[in-house]
Amino acid sequence: MEAFVNTDAATLSPLGLFMQADWVVKAVMLGLLAASIWTWALIVSFRAKISRARNAIDRFEGEYRRADDVDAFHRTHAESDLAIARVFTAGVAEWRRSTAGKVIDRDGTRERLATAMGAAVAAEIDRMSDRLNVLATVGSVAPFVGLFGTVWGIMRSFSAIAQAQNSSLAVVAPGIAEALFATAIGLFAAIPAVIAYNRFSHGINRIEARLMRFADGFHATLSRQLELG
Amino acid sequence: MDRAEKLGLAAALIGHAVLFGLLSVGFLATPDPQALQPTPIEVSLVEEVGLEAQAPASIEPPAPSIAPETGPPEDAAPPAPEAAPPEPAPEPEPAPPAPAPEPAPAARPAPKARPRPERPKPAERPPEKKAAERPAPKAPPKAAPKRDTPPAKKAPPKAAAAKGSGNDSASTKARPRGSRLGDDFLKGLSDTPSESKAVTPPSAARVDARALAGIRDAIRRQIQPCADKQVNPGPGANAIVTVLNLRLNRDGTLAGNPRQVRQTGVTGENERYAQRVTDLGIAAFRACSPLKLPAEYYSTANGGWSNINYNWQLR
Numbered sequence: 084m085e086a087f088v089n090t091d092a093a094t095l096s097p098l099g100l101f102m103q104a105d106w107v108v109k110a111v112m113l114g115l116l117a118a119s120i121w122t123w124a125l126i127v128s129f130r131a132k133i134s135r136a137r138n139a140i141d142r143f144e145g146e147y148r149r150a151d152d153v154d155a156f157h158r159t160h161a162e163s164d165l166a167i168a169r170v171f172t173a174g175v176a177e178w179r180r181s182t183a184g185k186v187i188d189r190d191g192t193r194e195r196l197a198t199a200m201g202a203a204v205a206a207e208i209d210r211m212s213d214r215l216n217v218l219a220t221v222g223s224v225a226p227f228v229g230l231f232g233t234v235w236g237i238m239r240s241f242s243a244i245a246q247a248q249n250s251s252l253a254v255v256a257p258g259i260a261e262a263l264f265a266t267a268i269g270l271f272a273a274i275p276a277v278i279a280y281n282r283f284s285h286g287i288n289r290i291e292a293r294l295m296r297f298a299d300g301f302h303a304t305l306s307r308q309l310e311l312g
Numbered sequence: 313m314d315r316a317e318k319l320g321l322a323a324a325l326i327g328h329a330v331l332f333g334l335l336s337v338g339f340l341a342t343p344d345p346q347a348l349q350p351t352p353i354e355v356s357l358v359e360e361v362g363l364e365a366q367a368p369a370s371i372e373p374p375a376p377s378i379a380p381e382t383g384p385p386e387d388a389a390p391p392a393p394e395a396a397p398p399e400p401a402p403e404p405e406p407a408p409p410a411p412a413p414e415p416a417p418a419a420r421p422a423p424k425a426r427p428r429p430e431r432p433k434p435a436e437r438p439p440e441k442k443a444a445e446r447p448a449p450k451a452p453p454k455a456a457p458k459r460d461t462p463p464a465k466k467a468p469p470k471a472a473a474a475k476g477s478g479n480d481s482a483s484t485k486a487r488p489r490g491s492r493l494g495d496d497f498l499k500g501l502s503d504t505p506s507e508s509k510a511v512t513p514p515s516a517a518r519v520d521a522r523a524l525a526g527i528r529d530a531i532r533r534q535i536q537p538c539a540d541k542q543v544n545p546g547p548g549a550n551a552i553v554t555v556l557n558l559r560l561n562r563d564g565t566l567a568g569n570p571r572q573v574r575q576t577g578v579t580g581e582n583e584r585y586a587q588r589v590t591d592l593g594i595a596a597f598r599a600c601s602p603l604k605l606p607a608e609y610y611s612t613a614n615g616g617w618s619n620i621n622y623n624w625q626l627r
Contacts, residue, residue: 097335120324127320214317 100264103257104232105239111232111265118221118228119272125214126279132211133286139165140293147171147297153304166207170294173203174301182309189309196305200298208291215283222277229269236262519612527617530605531558538600542592542626548582550626552589556597558620562610564603570594573621593624 101112143165150156157175160168177199181192240258244250519527544550553576559567572590611618 097332116328120321120328123324123327124317124321127323128314128316129320131316131319 097264100261103261104264105236108232108236108239108262108265111228111235112268115225115229115232115265115268115272118225119268119275122218122221122272122276122279125218126275126283129215129218129279129283129286133283133290136166136211136290137286137293140167140290140297143167143171144297166211166290167294167297169207170200170203170298171301174200174298174305178305178308187309192309193302193306196302197298200302201295204291204294204298207294208287211290212284212287215280215287218276218280218283222273222280225269225273225276226266227269229266229273232265232269233262236265519609519614519616523606523609527605527609527620528622531603531617531620531622534603535596535600538596539627541599542596544626545585545588545592546582548579549585549589551577551579552582552586552625553577554586554590554593554624556590556593556622556624558597558617558622560603560605560610560618560620562607562618564601564605566597566601570597570622589624589626592626596624 101109104112143160144167147156153175157172161172163169174196177196178192181187181195237259240255240262243258244255247254555573555575556570557573558570561567570593575586575590578586605617609616
């Protein structure tokens with residue numbers, strides 16, 4: 084395997100470009116490589132998380148619509164860790180607490196139900212969008228970090244040119260290729276991060292909207308129940 | 313870090329490792345970057361060729377201080393003395409065969425070997441008989457040459473005269489190689505390379521295409537400030553190319569008004585500006601007139617800038 088790994092700059096071998104670099108540029112490259120790996124890890128996990136949440140919402144809403152008894156339905160889903168189930172549980176718990184007393188303050192109960200379920204939705208979204216900030220940070224900072232590595236590498240190769248007293252392209256090119264590699268890694272990390280950030284924040288917004296719609300619907304049901312009861 | 317993130321991290325690590333491996337084995341490598349480099353071709357644009365082509369300056373090296381080896385005479389010479397010893401017995405025999413020209417060299421060194429300083433050189437032609445007669449009793453060991461001399465009479469002796477290495481004593485002592493001449497061959501010559509092949513100085517030069525183009529460029533450059541001030545008389549006027557004949561003094565001033573030789577690019581649209589363009593050109597030359605041009609090309613065997621045609625065009 085070793086024999087096939089080229090280490091000269093002309094073949095664009097990442098190992099070769101890395102080994103020729105200054106230690107500052109090496110640090111930049113390693114950091115950007117870590118950022119890229121972390122970005123992709125988050126992309127994979129977010130994708131899984133969001134699609135799971137969406138499917139769960141679909142299933143839960145279907146079951147909820149078909150359910151006759153809210154209490155029985157609640158009993159089957161009380162221990163679920165799905166986001167929508169938690170919102171539902173928060174609403175039911177608030178309803179029970181508010182209607183436990185003799186006198187029922189209907190307006191107050193309505194308000195509390197809305198607040199409780201809104202808070203549950205916010206908490207779920209909060210939990211879900213944790214680490215989305217990492218994608219945003221990588222997307223906006225990685226190009227600059229890569230640019231820093233490139234500027235540093237080009238400065239270094241220019242000073243090497245000055246020492247060598249030779250400005251032929253063969254002397255200049257490897258240093259510049261190696262320096263530009265830092266920007267390449269920066270962009271390689273940043274582009275997926277930006278795309279993923281936009282895509283996942285859109286997905287999370289949609290999930291939030293669906294949770295809010297479900298909470299509003301459930302709130303309407305409970306509020307109707309209040310007037311009857 | 314929950315399960316999804318662990319899964320994602322593993323996937324990301326595997327993906328990066330695969331990409332790294334692909335790049336390392338030259339997946340995106342430029343195919344032989346050396347082969348992609350275009351071979352540069354030097355191009356020089358010359359508007360008009362010179363009146364006479366001039367060869368580039370000669371860069372021939374000076375003549376070498378040692379004459380070139382013309383052949384392997386040295387190898388041929390030694391056999392002579394060897395052939396000589398057997399000769400004494402059959403006296404007239406060896407004369408006709410091939411060695412005839414070779415024994416001749418013996419003629420010159422032979423006198424040197426002898427203790428007689430009186431006539432070392434002239435022994436070549438007439439005294440050969442004498443040399444053959446006289447040394448006979450005097451020099452017993454080196455008797456070989458004297459018997460060679462009779463055949464030398466028949467053979468042309470002048471061909472061999474230059475090579476002086478026939479004799480045993482002479483060849484072992486100096487052992488010269490090829491046609492190298494004596495150490496005093498260069499006496500009186502300096503070590504500096506001869507300047508006989510130096511470039512002829514430009515003052516006597518003929519103007520060549522490059523020089524002519526350079527002169528035209530120099531004129532263009534120098535009248536540019538004045539040309540820029542000229543107002544374009546109308547549309548299409550800058551398509552007119554006027555050939556102006558300049559007669560210049562040695563100091564670069566105009567010897568007379570530039571004269572229009574011919575005009576090209578005149579169409580029905582711009583013909584009314586033709587005269588105006590010529591006048592503008594003349595005015596430009598008058599305004600910027602002391603032109604600084606290379607003095608050596610003022611007047612040469614095939615022309616110069618004393619009388620030169622210039623293509624005037626408005627920009």
